[in-house]
């Protein structure tokens with residue numbers, strides 16, 4: 183199995199280390215080109231700055247190929263900025279990949295200085311969730327399953343092959359969210 187991490191900006195290395203910590207035999211690929219994308223069985227879109235990420239995705243010619251792979255069923259996991267890129271609607275902006283029926287509001291949990299950690303359930307697993315200028319999911323479409331909440335708001339959602347979390351599991355020592363994503367790819371193969 184090869185898992186790609188979109189490696190244009192953001193918490194790329196942290197995700198790669200987490201995947202390796204789950205299973206050293208899994209190939210981990212930094213994805214910057216269409217050829218690298220073609221070689222992976224699943225893709226993580228990391229946190230970072232969504233405006234920068236979407237600009238870089240466009241200039242690397244990756245936006246349409248990534249969207250097409252997702253629509254063809256490739257498991258994808260967007261964390262924080264990655265979640266924003268997956269969303270169908272971004273308040274005040276046009277959508278980027280637009281493959282997940284949720285509405286999001288960027289930076290709705292405040293500024294960098296307001297970053298926090300909360301212990302919450304993700305898919306039935308109690309774990310630390312790190313929020314850094316996180317987006318808020320303000321609407322969840324039909325058929326989108328809520329896997330985690332904080333203060334009554336959804337912070338982890340899934341629709342088929344698409345997983346999105348507003349928090350950063352790669353910034354903790356808990357690799358169970360990565361295990362969960364790997365099991366989505368396993369189920370597909």
Ligand code: GLN
Pocket residue numbers: 228229230231232233261262263264266288289314315316317
């Ligand atoms: N605030 C960032 C954005 O809107 C996301 C922050 C993050 O990924 N930690 O793109």
